Amino acid sequence: MTAELSTEQLTRVNAHIDGYRNVRGALLPLLHAIQDDIGYVPEEAYLPISKALALSVAEVHGVVTFYHHFRRHPAGKHILQVCRAESCQAMGSEKLEAHIKSTLGIDYHQTTQDGSITLEPVYCLGNCACSPAVMMDDEVYGRMNAEKVVELVKEARSA
């Protein structure tokens, strides 16, 4: 099941596609542009993308699904990424993960009921000097603990 795209969103998707028609290796930058704009890569976009870039729909689908970054469904208002890599594990990220999941009442790749937070695992944010780390949208937060994450979530929800 995919969410229905509004006419306005479809127009925007098509505008992005037009912008990448003559770029070499355009597929990743184009998928980024679409996701940055409307929050995910809708399946309705596969056919026009494939036509514009001379690919098959299967190839487009293959690329979208290969990369962890691209989402095929709308996400919550904010994306919370929690680092699961070794450095963060060395500083107790496992407990933090469990705490975040129970606080939000969701598992990875899920969105809270109020639609405010989507939770994703991530394998290194390059903030390993201040583990454990999380990322809320485009901002990294270091030396996290249960209280700080709760505060971060509260701020995001009220923003």
Add this chain to the structure above:
Amino acid sequence: MAIKVYVPCDSTALSLGANKTADAIATEAKKRGLEIELVRNGSRGLFWLEPMVEVATNKGRVAYAPVQPKDVPSLFDADFLTGGAHPLNLGLTEELAWLKKQQRLTFARVGITDPISLEDYLAHDGYKGLKNALELSGSEIVKTVTDSGLRGRGGAAFPTGIKWNTVLGCQADQKYIVCNADEGDSGTYSDRMVMEDDPYVLIEGMTIAGIAVGATQGYIYLRSEYPHALKSLNTAIQRAENAGYLGEKICGSNHTFKLEVRRAAGAYVCGEETSLLESLEGKRGLVRFKPPLPAIEGLFGKPTVVNNVISLATVPIILDKGAQFYADYGMGRSRGTLPIQLAGNLKQTGLVELAFGATLRELLYDFGGGSASGRPIRAVQVGGPLGAYLPESQFDTPLDYEEFTKIWAVLGHGGIVAFDDTVDMAKMARYAFEFCAIESCGKCTPCRIGSTRGVEVIDKITSGKDHAKNITLVRDLSDTMLNGSLCALGGMTPYPVLSALNHFGEDFGLPANVKAG
């Protein structure tokens, strides 16, 4: 003249609240009617002390750290703008032991300058390497890089000059320089620091590479987890173009070099060079068979230099100061310096650039100050998620590519992650397989299937099911992955797994200190 106050804009500093600190300083200065010039510099790399604020005094820059917004009024009360005494005053930054003991070549400017200021870059020896390169032929540049002994800092340690020479020798209507900025290894952040804190040095290094081998187009393949690096690079590229350092007729010469940042999309395997090229071409990041080498048939089938950020960012200083200057640092066949990244359970984490040859123990205790938790350091993973776990008995190994090979370990990209004695090494071995399963591109069977089977076998071992049989099985499986995988992802996952098993057998239900198998 307004006094310069420095507050880093590096993402680790930001992750500890540097923006709030900067705002608090600006607000407090205004409130007190004091004129200051707030500079957002890169980080000096003393990450355990971020946010580190520096003030330019006539004696040099004075550091105050770590500064939280609540500390700001008291700093003004203590007259910190003239280097006044305060509990957070660390003295002159340049005199800090952590920095004084380092040999910063690649990171010479990092933390000192405003990253996106081209004027600052030029005032601190920027573009001197390019100026020299423009006087040399392509083969002379390549020879300089070869003679410096620089080896790929991404992990494979292949001599950079030899790679360039292959591309130089190819006849083609188009060649490419590709920068591998898909720094996905846990415990590493030196690429990120260069890109956020001194982006022009990478741009200059790629430009020199382009001129050397005759490539007119460059791409930086940047991981999507680094939004600040993206902004910093794009701003710097734009400014370099405007000033004639990129584009056509570089610095009035006949050379053309264009540069573009392409965002990756969260696939660890795309740090492998052929998978990266597939991704840049807009495909799934499936690893390619080699040969052909990317140097001969790389991006879009054309000869391509693929180098790591640190390798390329080290080229300017080599061209500026000469091959011998760089080669004089280091030991054995590991010439020059390695930017080492201290991470995980350490008291004093951060960036330490040193000539090859320092021991792990010096890094963990002299620089790192021991564990953050205060408990004994039990295991250290060097070189990212595909690097071996080392026990204390190996802490005196010098950081040198060959010395690490001798103990069946790798230096990789220079990341060091420390674990205290609460770590369960069987769990870490399981995680290594799990990570491989999540990130496998799926092209070869040992990696695609082996990783999942590996998780299952470790689970059987830890639950005691057919223990001896499964210990043998995990060794067999590791052997298959080691020898049968197409790239380092499957091929090196056995490093963390087997090193954990060999050095920490007690966590796998084996008698302590007895090596299994």
